[in-house]
Amino acid sequence: MNCLELQGALHDVLDGGRFPPEAAAHLADCASCRELYGAAQSLTHGLTLLPRPEAAPLLTQSIVAAVLAERRRTQQVRRRIVLAVALAASVAAVLLVGWLLQTPRPDDKMIVNKALPQPEPPKLIQGAEDARTAMASLTERVAGQTKEQAKLLMSVADALELPMTNLPVLKVDEPLDPAAKSLRQATQTVASGIEPITRSARRAFTFFVNEMPMFEIPQKN
Amino acid sequence: MSADDALLVRRCLRGDAASIQTLVERFQSNVLGLCIRLLHHRQDAEDVTQEVFLRVFRSLKRWDASRPLKPWIMTIAVNRCRTWLTQRARRPELVEYLHETAASAPADDAAELAREIQAALAELRPDYRLVFALYHEQGLPYEDIAEAVDKPVGTVKTWLHRARLEILERLRRRGMVSEVEHELS
Numbered sequence: 001m002n003c004l005e006l007q008g009a010l011h012d013v014l015d016g017g018r019f020p021p022e023a024a025a026h027l028a029d030c031a032s033c034r035e036l037y038g039a040a041q042s043l044t045h046g047l048t049l050l051p052r053p054e055a056a057p058l059l060t061q062s063i064v065a066a067v068l069a070e071r072r073r074t075q076q077v078r079r080r081i082v083l084a085v086a087l088a089a090s091v092a093a094v095l096l097v098g099w100l101l102q103t104p105r106p107d108d109k110m111i112v113n114k115a116l117p118q119p120e121p122p123k124l125i126q127g128a129e130d131a132r133t134a135m136a137s138l139t140e141r142v143a144g145q146t147k148e149q150a151k152l153l154m155s156v157a158d159a160l161e162l163p164m165t166n167l168p169v170l171k172v173d174e175p176l177d178p179a180a181k182s183l184r185q186a187t188q189t190v191a192s193g194i195e196p197i198t199r200s201a202r203r204a205f206t207f208f209v210n211e212m213p214m215f216e217i218p219q220k221n
Numbered sequence: 222m223s224a225d226d227a228l229l230v231r232r233c234l235r236g237d238a239a240s241i242q243t244l245v246e247r248f249q250s251n252v253l254g255l256c257i258r259l260l261h262h263r264q265d266a267e268d269v270t271q272e273v274f275l276r277v278f279r280s281l282k283r284w285d286a287s288r289p290l291k292p293w294i295m296t297i298a299v300n301r302c303r304t305w306l307t308q309r310a311r312r313p314e315l316v317e318y319l320h321e322t323a324a325s326a327p328a329d330d331a332a333e334l335a336r337e338i339q340a341a342l343a344e345l346r347p348d349y350r351l352v353f354a355l356y357h358e359q360g361l362p363y364e365d366i367a368e369a370v371d372k373p374v375g376t377v378k379t380w381l382h383r384a385r386l387e388i389l390e391r392l393r394r395r396g397m398v399s400e401v402e403h404e405l406s
């Protein structure tokens with residue numbers, strides 16, 4: 001046995017085991033381990049001498065009182081929680097019953113539905129109506145402008161006192177004199193001014209025709 | 222013992238004041254002893270002992286009745302002492318009472334030895350001192366100590382062996398060595 005093995009044996013003894021016989025031989029030869037063994041014996045004996053602290057009766061009473069007080073507090077809190085939950089459950093039950101009583105039955109629902117105002121028509125109809133109005137006002141304005149221009153031309157013609165019935169029929173291919181040229185230009189200007197509008201109106205009308213199947217057209221009896 | 226503990230715990234859970242007192246009386250010396258050993262201060266140890274029992278009764282429902290009650294209570298005591306020591310470490314002005322218990326012992330040979338062992342214990346690393354106290358003063362087996370300090374049994378054994386060797390070395394230095402020649406023959 002060497003010194004390290006003897007240390008192991010020493011721990012076994014301190015754990016309550018027996019000292020192995022071969023350890024005695026090592027102790028006889030090793031002063032260091034002999035001292036260590038002597039110290040271990042002192043420790044074993046000394047541990048029995050260590051004061052065992054006795055709790056004062058006052059400490060015991062203090063602990064018990066604190067435990068009981070805490071227990072009472074916990075029970076009070078628990079009781080309050082139970083009370084609060086019961087109260088909340090009662091309120092919830094009352095609300096539920098009230099709600100069930102006020103909820104309309106299927107028959108009532110039909111009556112209610114009849115009484116309700118009809119749903120709003122689809123917004124596209126409104127949009128189409130707006131577009132129609134806008135188109136009408138635009139066309140009306142252009143037509144008005146055209147009419148004004150015609151009136152102006154008529155007044156010029158009146159001022160010149162031209163015999164309207166004897167006006168020569170103008171051939172399109174014939175070269176015109178400057179005054180006539182300006183009149184034809186004015187007509188062409190008006191026509192070219194109106195053209196985009198008429199084209200747009202045609203396009204809008206086509207669009208409405210394409211969209212029409214979406215709406216139910218009330219049949220006349 | 223365990224069946225007795227289980228019955229006592231059941232009565233405590235019902236709120237029986239006498240049973241609560243019995244349980245406190247049964248374990249308060251162990252708890253107080255450990256607290257004094259770890260905290261080195263009687264008043265602190267009493268305060269912590271009270272805290273320990275408050276926690277014991279708070280969590281008594283969670284105690285596994287198939288296990289002994291003492292190690293479970295001592296685990297709570299270890300944890301409370303550790304918490305207390307951590308808090309006290311933040312208050313350095315309160316650390317000056319380490320040898321109070323040893324110094325108050327009478328001055329004969331036995332008292333001298335006891336005082337020396339306590340002083341040696343006080344110099345140990347806290348982990349070593351804890352396992353030494355749980356093993357040699359509280360009588361807990363390695364497995365229960367391992368559970369109380371939340372370390373493997375191997376670690377507990379290592380700490381205990383080192384604690385013993387440090388104490389033995391101190392006793393040897395102080396000449397507190399028993400004669401061994403004739404005892405071994």
Ligand SMILES: [Zn+2]
Nearest residue numbers: 002003030033
């Ligand atoms: Zn040796």
